[in-house]
Amino acid sequence: MSENGGRRLFGTDGIRGVANVDPMTSEVALQLGRAVAYVFRRGERRHKILIGKDTRLSGYMLETAMASGVCSMGVDVLLVGPLPTPGIAFLTRSLRADAGVVISASHNPFQDNGIKFFAASGFKLPDEIELEIERLLGDAAMARLRPTATEIGKAFRVDDAVGRYNVFVKNTFPRHLTLDGLRVAVDCANGSAYRVAPEVLGELGAEVSALGVEPDGENINDQCGALHPGALARLVRERGAHVGIALDGDGDRAMLVDERGEVVDGDEVLAMAGAEMLKQGTLAKRTVVATVMSNFGFERAIDALGGRVVRTPVGDRYVVEEMLRGGYNLGGEQSGHVVFLDQTTSGDGLITALFVLGRVVESGRPLSELKRVMTRTPQVLLNVRVAERREIAELDAVQRAMRSAEQVLDRRGRVVVRYSGTEPLVRVMLEGENPEQIRRLAEDIAAAFQHEVGVR
Numbered sequence: 001m002s003e004n005g006g007r008r009l010f011g012t013d014g015i016r017g018v019a020n021v022d023p024m025t026s027e028v029a030l031q032l033g034r035a036v037a038y039v040f041r042r043g044e045r046r047h048k049i050l051i052g053k054d055t056r057l058s059g060y061m062l063e064t065a066m067a068s069g070v071c072s073m074g075v076d077v078l079l080v081g082p083l084p085t086p087g088i089a090f091l092t093r094s095l096r097a098d099a100g101v102v103i104s105a106s107h108n109p110f111q112d113n114g115i116k117f118f119a120a121s122g123f124k125l126p127d128e129i130e131l132e133i134e135r136l137l138g139d140a141a142m143a144r145l146r147p148t149a150t151e152i153g154k155a156f157r158v159d160d161a162v163g164r165y166n167v168f169v170k171n172t173f174p175r176h177l178t179l180d181g182l183r184v185a186v187d188c189a190n191g192s193a194y195r196v197a198p199e200v201l202g203e204l205g206a207e208v209s210a211l212g213v214e215p216d217g218e219n220i221n222d223q224c225g226a227l228h229p230g231a232l233a234r235l236v237r238e239r240g241a242h243v244g245i246a247l248d249g250d251g252d253r254a255m256l257v258d259e260r261g262e263v264v265d266g267d268e269v270l271a272m273a274g275a276e277m278l279k280q281g282t283l284a285k286r287t288v289v290a291t292v293m294s295n296f297g298f299e300r301a302i303d304a305l306g307g308r309v310v311r312t313p314v315g316d317r318y319v320v321e322e323m324l325r326g327g328y329n330l331g332g333e334q335s336g337h338v339v340f341l342d343q344t345t346s347g348d349g350l351i352t353a354l355f356v357l358g359r360v361v362e363s364g365r366p367l368s369e370l371k372r373v374m375t376r377t378p379q380v381l382l383n384v385r386v387a388e389r390r391e392i393a394e395l396d397a398v399q400r401a402m403r404s405a406e407q408v409l410d411r412r413g414r415v416v417v418r419y420s421g422t423e424p425l426v427r428v429m430l431e432g433e434n435p436e437q438i439r440r441l442a443e444d445i446a447a448a449f450q451h452e453v454g455v456r
Contacts, residue, residue: 009137010130012315012421014116016105019058024113026065028137033069033101035136036117037153038145039129040098041075048076050095052088052161053103054192054250057217058113062103066115071153072146080161082192082215084251085116086348087165093122093345094164104192104250107227108422110218122345123324124317162196169200172343173354177361179206184357185241185257187232189225190215191249197350201245206357209239212247221248226255226336226349233261243360243367245353252316253336254349256356258367266336267298269352271374272359273330273338274302282329282342283307289322289331291315292416293381296431301374315421316347377413378435380442382428384449389419392426397448405430405441413438417445426453 009015009023015032017024041047049070053059059082067077078097080088085102092100100118108114117125117133125133136142158164184206188194194213201208211231212224224231226248236244236257244257256264270288277283286307290298291314299309310326312318316337323331323341332338337347344351360367392398398417405415413432420427428445430438 009134013106013317014102014114016108016112016114016422018111019056019113020061024058024062024115026061029062029065029115030069031137032115032133033066034073034142035133036099036101037070037073037075038136038142039133040120041073046076047074047098048078048095049099049101050078050080050088050092050097050158051101051103052080052083052091052192055082055190055194055215055217055220056105056110056113059103062113062115066101066103067155071155073153074147074151075153077153077155079155079157081157082194083161083165084192084196084349086252086344086346086351087161087192087196089118089122089346090165090168090344091158091161092118092120094168095158096120102250106250106252107221107225107248110220110222123320124346126321162199166196166200166203169196169348169350169354170204172340172351173204174358174362177358179204179357179361181205182243182357182361183207183209183239183241185209185211185232185235185239185244187211187224187229187235187244187246188213188251189221189247189249190219191221191225191247191251193247193251193350197245197247197251200350200354204354209235209241211235225249226253229255229257229263233257233263237261243353243357245349247349248336251349252347253333253338254352255336256353256367258371260368262368264356264367264371265334266332266338267295267334267376268371268374269336269338269356270294270330270332271298271301272370273340273355274307275305275373276359277330278305278307284327284329287326287328289319289326289328291319291333292418293429294334295374295376295379296414297375297377300377314418320346377431378433378438379429379431380435380439382442382446383420383425384428384446385455386419386424386426386449386453387455388453390453392417392419395448395452397452398445401445401448405445408437408441415441415445
């Protein structure tokens with residue numbers, strides 16, 4: 001609990017786990033519905049909470065339970081069905097809901113699911129409100145607060161949710177441009193963007209080839225999407241596409257593929273966006289917000305253009321919080337979450353893709369050339385499964401391995417070690433000039449973790 005601010009349920013991106021196993025059960029979802037309805041019910045007017053989901057089989061179960069909990073506290077429910085996470089953030093604002101709920105485990109396999117919340121502003125909830133929601137789950141007084149008769153909430157389905165989000169996304173694309181003549185391949189990961197992504201691209205004029213648009217409840221993220229861009233890269237080469245777009249299961253991030261079939265990650269997109277916004281004079285305070293995991297080559301590229309990079313802990317919510325705190329308008333993660341705060345409140349894979357497509361069209365240059373705005377520093381990332389999360393500072397063998405690596409790199413590289421916020425993993429990341437050297441040093445640190453807290 002200590003590494004999570006005293007919270008048992010909430011991680012860096014809501015609550016996540018195996019569906020129908022505590023805490024991802026109907027019982028917990030119902031209690032969460034009651035708690036979030038209580039937290040956001042202020043005053044005597046009629047309140048409403050919006051609920052959306054991705055395409056997982058377990059989404060039906062959790063959606064029904066969550067809606068029941070909300071209604072039981074006298075708050076109405078707006079059901080939007082499968083829709084990308086950023087679409088739910090947008091509709092929460094657009095429909096003036098008091099809060100939004102996303103039922104999704106993002107890039108995880110189908111047997112997992114998750115629940116995360118948005119405030120009426122469309123921003124993710126701060127830690128203190130998540131902690132209040134969690135505290136209310138065990139509060140017996142909640143049972144005495146339930147309304148009766150006509151005060152019980154109602155549930156309504158929003159039939160035009162996809163169309164509303166479609167229009168919003170298209171309006172972020174420059175009006176003087178079209179995608180006419182552009183061949184675009186898109187992999188929707190059999191997730192929540194399976195309808196809206198091909199629609200948006202086609203309506204803007206692109207010739208679209210689509211993968212991952214046949215969800216069956218079990219195939220979300222299954223060897224497809226942002227985590228597995230190989231099939232998309234093959235499709236790009238086969239169709240002679242100009243750009244490939246790989247979305248994850250809940251559509252809040254995108255990895256790109258250039259015309260050669262090579263992957264373009266979030267750092268490279270941030271570098272392209274930062275360079276263009278610096279050129280246009282639209283980058284607030286000449287600053288880009290990134291996490292500790294972003295490649296050092298990205299930071300050097302922004303520095304060389306006269307900008308600067310502010311780093312945060314891993315998690316797009318922390319990126320957005322820093323953007324709001326500092327008055328910045330561009331931020332993101334290497335994993336493909338990119339936040340254009342002048343346009344939206346969260347990472348949005350489609351908006352990210354449209355920015356890149358707009359740069360390709362307006363510059364007349366291929367993506368393989370545009371991404372050269374940064375030169376990547378060699379980086380190694382190892383994931384180590386752990387049996388328990390002990391404080392890293394208390395692990396003697398790990399500390400010795402980390403100090404040794406830092407001495408070897410001698411300020412010509414970086415060592416970043418952190419626990420995953422969503423899985424029982426520790427992530428060991430090293431950057432440096434010599435790929436073989438940093439891999440060896442990373443393996444030494446990983447071995448130390450295996451010795452002290454690894455799964456036995």
